Amino acid sequence: MTALTEPAEAETDPDAVARPGLIREFLLVAGLFLVYKLGRQLATGHTIRAFHNAHRVWDLERNLRLPHETAVQSALLHGDTLVRAANTYYAAVHFPATLAFLVWLYLRRPAHYVWARRVLAAVTAAALVLPFAFPLAPPRMLAGTGLVDTARVYGPSVYGPPAHDHLSNQFAAMPSLHFGWALMVAIGLIAATRSRLRPLWLLHPLLTLLVIVGTANHYWLDALVATAMLGVALALFRPPHRAPTTTGVGTGLAVPRRRVPAGAGR
Template structure:
C-alpha cells in the first residue's frame, strides 16, 4: 500500500484576463498619441510667461542644489558621436518604445496592458493641463545658462524655429513626458515579467533622463514633475491582481508514511 500525493499545481504567473478587442484598442492608443501631439497646441501663445517661469525654475534648482544641466551637457559635448547619439535617442526612442510596450503587453499580458494603458492615459491627460497653468521655455532657450541647443547644432532635431513650429508646443517643457513615459515603460515591464534581469529596464528612464537634460530640452524639475504625476496615476489606477497561488501539499517522508501504515494495520 502506498500513500497518495497531490499532483503539483503550476504557479499562477499572471492574472487571466480576456484580451480586449483590437480595433477598439487601436483607436484608443492612436487617440492617446494624437492627444499628446495636438493637445499641447492649445497652450501656445504664452512666450513671455514661459521665459519668466524658466528663470524661476532655474533659480529653484540652484536653491535646491540640484546638479547643473550644464555638467551633463559638457559630458555629451566631449565628442560629436556621443552628442549625436543623445539627439537621436531623444528624437527616435520615445514613441516607438512606448508603442512597443503596449503591443507586447497586449499580446502577452492583457491585464497589464489595460493597467499600463490607463496609467499612460492618466499621466498624459494631467500633463496637458500644466502648460495652461505653467508654460515653460526649455533650458536650451534660456540665455545666460551657457547651454546650447545640441539638436540644432549637431542634429538630428525634431523642432523647428519656435515661431514657425506648428507641430509642437516648445513652451510646454514641464512635465517631461519623455521621462514620464520612459519610467512607465520600465515600471510596466518590471511588473509584468519575472526575470531576474528585469530591473535592467530602469536603464531606459535613466538614459532618457540624461538625454533630455544633456540636450537642454528639459530641466531636472521637469522629470521630477513627471515622476510625481506617474506616482499619482499609479496610486489611483488599480494594478492587475495576480491569481492566488494554490497551496501545495507536501508528500510525507517515507519513514513517516511507513509509521502511518503500520499504525493503521494495528
Template structure:
C-alpha cells in the same frame, strides 16, 4: 504519500485581451487629443520665459546640479552628442509603443493597467502644459546651454515661431522621462527575470539625454516622476496569474479522479 480528495480548483488563467480595434482607436484618440491640447498652449512666449527663469532659479535654490554638467560630458565628442540627439528624437514613442504591444500580447491585464497609468499621467501633463508654459533650457540665455540638436543634429524641432507640429513651450513635465520610467516599472512588475531591474537603465539614459541636450530641466523630470507615482498609487497593479507567477516553491501534484482531484505534496 498521504492523499485526500477535494473539489478540483481551476488554474488561474490570463484575462482575455481587450478588442484590438477598440484599443487602437483609443490609443490613437488619446494621442490626437494630447497633440491638439499641446497646440492650445502655444502663443504664451513671454509667460514661458518668465516661468523658465523661475524654474532655473528654483533649481539653484534647491542646490540641484547644473544641467551644464551633463551637457559638458556630451560635448566631448560629436559622435556622443549626435547619439544623444538621435536617442531623444527616435526612442521615445517607439519604445512606449513596443512596451504596450508586448503587454497586450503577453500580459493583457498588465496592458490595461499600464495604458490607464500612461493615460492618467499624460492627461495630468497636458493640464500642466496648458497652465504652466515653460521654455526649455536650450532657449534660456541665463542657462548658457547649447541647443545640441540645432548645432549637431538631428533635430525634431523647427524655429519656435514657425513650428506648427509641436509646442516647444511644454517642457514641464517631461513625458520623455515619465513614459520611460513607466516602461521600466511596467516591465519590472510584469516579468520575473532576474535581469528585469536593468530596465531602469532606460529612464536613466533618457534623463541624462533630455538634460544633456538642454531640452528639459531636472525639475521637469522630478515633476513627471511625481505624477507617475500618484497615478501608480491610485491605479493598482493587477494580481499575478499563473503565467507571471514565476518559479516559486513546489506545486501541488494533481491527478484527476472523476469529479475530484488527488492532491499530494510534490517533492
C-alpha cells in the same frame, strides 16, 4: 479523496485574462497619441510667461542645489558622435519604445496592458493641463546659462523655429513626458515579467533623463514633476496581481505553487 493538482491561483492569474479587442485598443492608443500632440498645440503661446517661469525654475534648482544641467551637457559635447547619438535618442526612441511596450503587453500580458494604458492615459491627460497653468521655455532657450541647443547645432532636430513650429508646443517643457513615459515602460516591464534581470529596465528612464537634460530640452524639475504625476497615477491604478511561483530545486525553473490536499502525509 481527489488530489488538487491545479495551481490555486489559476482563476486570478492575469496571464489568463482575455485581451481586449484589437480594433478598440488601436483606436484608444492612437487617440492617446493624437490627443497628446493636439493638446500640446492648444497650449501654444504665452511666450513671456514661459521665459519668466524658466528663470524661476532655473533659480529654484540652484537654490535646491540640484546638479547643474551644463555638467551633463559638457559630457555629451566631448564628441560629435555622442551628442548626435543623444539627439537621435531624444527624437527617435520616445514614441516607438512606448508603442512597442504597449504592443508587447497586449500580446503577452493583457491584464498588465490594460493597467499600463490607463496609467499612461492619466499621466498624459494631466501633463496636457499643466502648460496652460505653467508654460515653460526649455533650458536650450534660456540665455545666460551656457547651454547649447544640441539638436539645432549638431542634429537631428525634431523642432523648428518656435514661431513657425505648428506641430508641437515648445513652451510646454514641464512635465517631461519623455521621462514619464520611459519610467512607466520600465515599471510596467518590471511588474509584468519575472526575470531576475528585470531591474535593468530602469536603465531606459535613466538614459532618457541624461539625454533630455544633456540636450537642454528639459530641466531636472521637469522629470521630478513627471515622476510625481506618475506616482499619483500608479496609486490610483494598481497593477494586476501575478500568481506566485516557487522555484524548482536544482533547476531554477518557476513552478506553479500547488495546493496540498487535506490529510496528505498522514
